[in-house]
Every structure is written in C-alpha cells, then in structure tokens.
Amino acid sequence: MGKRQRATLKDVAKEAGVNFTLVSKFLTRNPQARMTKETQKRIEKAIKKLNYRPSSSARALRNGMSKTIGLLSGDLTNSYRAHVANIALIELRKLGYQMLLALSEGFDDHNAVQSLLARDIDGVIYIGPGIHDWKDLPCPVIATDRNVAGKSTANVDFDDAIKEALKGIEGEVVSLCFDESVWKDSVERVGNILGLKTENHFLPFDVHDRLAKLHSICKKRPQAILINGWHTAEMLTELLDSEGGSYNPKVVMHANCTGPFIGHKRISGAIYSSGTDMVKRTCSALVEIIEGKLSEPAEIKIPSRYIPSDSPEFSNLICRHFKLT
Amino acid sequence: MGKRQRATLKDVAKEAGVNFTLVSKFLTRNPQARMTKETQKRIEKAIKKLNYRPSSSARALRNGMSKTIGLLSGDLTNSYRAHVANIALIELRKLGYQMLLALSEGFDDHNAVQSLLARDIDGVIYIGPGIHDWKDLPCPVIATDRNVAGKSTANVDFDDAIKEALKGIEGEVVSLCFDESVWKDSVERVGNILGLKTENHFLPFDVHDRLAKLHSICKKRPQAILINGWHTAEMLTELLDSEGGSYNPKVVMHANCTGPFIGHKRISGAIYSSGTDMVKRTCSALVEIIEGKLSEPAEIKIPSRYIPSDSPEFSNLICRHFKLT
DNA sequence: CTGTTAGCGCTTTCAC
C-alpha cells in the first residue's frame, strides 16, 4: 500500500496551462515573478482542484532545511516534560516548524540523538536528562536550565530572587538541585555577595537515595533550605512534618508552575519564573538562530522573582492540577 | 547558523576511492552488489571518518516514503495521552519510524491535520478528540477506541468482559462513555443477549455539564452503572459518596491503566485491558499496513476481561501514580 | 512576465 500519487507541481502546471516553475514561484511568492491576476487565479484553481500539497521532502532536499525541530526529551510520563512538549509544539507550529520527538532512555541520550540526526532536523531543543552526546549535535541546540559551553541556553535568572529570598537569613543556607541546573551557581554567587555560608547538594535521581539525602541535610539544621525541583520540595515538607515541627527552616522553592504541592505550610515562599515563557522563548530563539537572525550561542535569561507565601500573589500558584504558568 | 555541510555519498565514495553508487548499495545492503571485503572495509572506514549520515530528505524523495508517522493527538497535558505518546514513540522507533507530533486544538483537528499533511508522513495514529477532517487523510490511519468507516481501528473488545460484569444484574443498566467510543455498542450488544434494559449516555466534555449528567442519572437509580473513562468514574464515586450511601449501584469501570482512583470502595470491578498493548499493536499494525504486509482497513481487537474488586488481581491496578498497564 | 535549465542526495535499473 501507500502509493499516494499526490499531485506534483507539474500536474498543477499542466492543469493550469502554465510552466511548472511559475507555479513554484507562485507558491513561494517569488517577487521575481508577479504574474497576471488571471494566471494566479488559474494556478490557484488548479491547486485546489488537484488538492496539491508541496512535498516537504523535496523542499527539504532542495533548500537544505527541513523546517523541523527535534525535541530531545526524557520520558513524557513526567508531567513537566509533557507540558513543555505541549507548549513547544504549539509555539513551533506558529513559527512554521514541525516537531520531531525523541526520548532519551534513562540518562542515555545516545539513541535519541541518533534518531534525531537521522532526520534532517534544523535544530534541537534539549530538555533531556542526559549530559553527553548532545554537545556534538551538528546543528543549533538550545538547552534549558543548564550551562553548556558553545551551545545556546535558556536559563532562569535566579540571582535577584534568591537574594530577596535570603533577606534576613544569617545562618547556614543549604541549596538543593540536580547537577545540571544553573541554580547552584546562582546560590553560590548570591551567598558570596551576602556573606552567607552556603552549601549545595546535588539530588540523587533515585527517590530512595534522595530521601536519605534530605534526612542527612535536616540533621544539620540549616537556617534556610532552597530547593530547585518541586518533587523534592514535596518530599522535604513531608519529612519536616514527620519530624513534628521541632525544626522549622525557611524553605524556599522554585516554581515555574502551579500545583497542589505549593500549598504546603512549610514553604516560606517561591522563586517564581514563568515556565511557559521559558519554553516560548526557547523556541523562538532557536528558530531565530536557525534563520540566521540571532548568533549562536545565545543566552536567554528568564526573569524570576521572589514571592513570599504570605503575599496574595502566592495563592495564584496553588492549584489542584500541575500546570506550567 | 545552519550551513552544516554534511558529507554526502559522493564524499564518502571519493574518500573510499569507489563509485558513489557502490556506497549506496553498501548502505542499502543491495544484494545486487556484493562487493569484496576489501571494498566494504574501505567504505566503512570512509563513512566513519567523514561522519556520514544519509540524508533522509533525499531518501524520502527518492523512495516516496519518509519513515515518519504522525501522532494526531489532543493536548499532551492529559496524562493518558502523554503516556500513549510516550509508548508509541518508543515502539515506532523500534520499528524504524520517527514520530511527528501534531496537536488538535480543542475539538478541532483541522490545523493539526494540515500540519501533518504538509510533511510526507507515511501514516497517522489518531488519539485526538476530534471527529472530522481526519477521515480524509490521504494515508493509512489507525484510530483507537472508535469506529470509522474505511479506516483502521484498534479497539478494545469489551463484549465478554461486560457480559461477565453484568452477571447477576436484573435491573436497569446505564452505560456512560464519550460519543466516539465503541463502549456503547458493546453494552448494547451484551444487553440484548442478556435481555437487560440498557441505556447509554454520552458524556459532555465540560466537567460541569458532566456532573449534572451524572446527577440526573443517579436520580433514576439504575442497578448498575458502567463507565468508560476513569475521570468520570472518579466523579461518580465522589457523587455517590456525597449522597451518603443511600444509593449503591454496581459500578464497573474500564481500566487500561493503574491509578489511585481505582481504589475507591464504590467500584465493584474493572474491565481491564492493557493500554500499553493497545498502543503497541496500534503502532505495529500501522507500520504493517504502510509496508503492505497488512491490508487496510485493519481491525485490531484488544482483549479485555472483568476483574472484580474483591479479587487479588484488582489491587495490582491500584497505584499512587497514573500509568498505562 | 514566463520558460529553460541545473542540481539538491539518493536509489535503482541496466550496462559493462
């Protein structure tokens, strides 16, 4: 099966009684050929009649670009990633690009990268969990929440928000994040400026190990705990609860989404940045790079700010369902 | 910028000192050209050295197929769809196909269909919410949980399971589903066989309206309520709870996933079918159709069976996190 | 304003 026999340019041209290149020029709005209204009409009619659609393969071959962007992601079962994919898809379509999906397996990007390279993608958005192969991708890449030499990034600018969050803190500050996040650098920078003792811990991916890590951190009783990663924030607040209120650090988390989790009394505030905005800007920056309007590597900064939990704005982040804001 | 300058067949051929068609034959394992080991070695080396990757656009153009399948889906924010997309992606890759994603907007498939058609996809998997344009897709299509004239489908075979679920029922049976589901037909068929009075109601998509619908149904006090759609099952059980136990119908729901919702005491049992299996078979059937190994339209039947809530097996379906089984 | 031509990278007969 499968022999579509779609109409081609030549079919359309024959139908319209013109040369097929003229049809091409019509389609691409080539200014070199402003044909008579009469001709245009005929071409339009022929296109409609034959239900003609240009072959993207032929165009890709000819133009050297496929108007397709690869989303290199981890498991979509993770609702954060599903949201990102969703927004990216909509945004890319607006920009005239298709989205090809590829999933890393565990932390291994290798196969996913290969499957993307096998197609002639014009660029890659990286929201995967891995850290290796993707640096070698022979096309523009933009990654979120991580620093990568020579590649474009879209990172939240945490500095001012963290500074605000740490106001009034004088004791020890512990920060928690995954090791690819720019969060750690930000906490360090701000800690230096404020003259605070900060300590960063990378979170094990395994939930069991992570809980153990949280336990050991709580034992040291830091005055403030900064968390990048809402799942971990949930775990921490549950842990603090189970200890019965004897230890009450200032807990600040990063939120670029709404969720039920944020409602927890243990959280003193959120460092808020817009997840939707991040994805949108990631998409548009990538497209601009591809189209030569922006030079690579680009460094997109997503603004953030501190929202204390007693501010009315905070309640906007509380919502029964997880959702990027 | 984008000028990749990837190596082509000719580059490889020059490097290996052979004709470029020979390289092509090497790549495609063309039996017509079983070259000397020596030549093979040289070609292999050249490919590696130049980091050659075939141009999929050129191949697509030449071969008339792109080895790409479109997933026409609704919003991925819905975790059921995200799971399906996830599994489909993995499955399709195993089968040598890429996945292009397109999202319907609301119930409108139009733009999504167009964006898919614009690319030279070989086939479409339909898990969208819409009902219109997709019938006209000029390529093999397989849809899940709905009947469509002339197109392939992968539907759960509910009959036996429903028969089992209705054992012992003598009063009125009400069935609930979305209007595209094959669930309704199955309930009708089984009702006829068992000589039961069955009544089907289509569920409004809007949650508010749906709740009203459930209210009106409960007023009539049917002896059994069959639900296809776990979200609605949740709503119903909550509703029954709020009525304080005065009305206790036999509630049976369809489950092709695990979830916390199933734990509810109100549910007498689940009609179980494997969601993962459904997606996998959908993918492989579509690929077989595309490759001419299966004639279209294919009708895939996914088995199901009734699992009463007091059976030990039922507890396997109860899980904190939603997941396709 | 419209047509001619070359060629993107690849596969596939068909010769040698």
Place this chain on the structure above:
DNA sequence: GTGAAAGCGCTAACAG
C-alpha cells in the same frame, strides 16, 4: 563486481 545514467519534486539562477 562495479559504474553510468535517469529521475524523485522542488527552487533559483538565468534567458528570453
């Protein structure tokens, strides 16, 4: 065993 040549559908220079 290997190579020559045609052509998939399209675009863009270049002629007319």
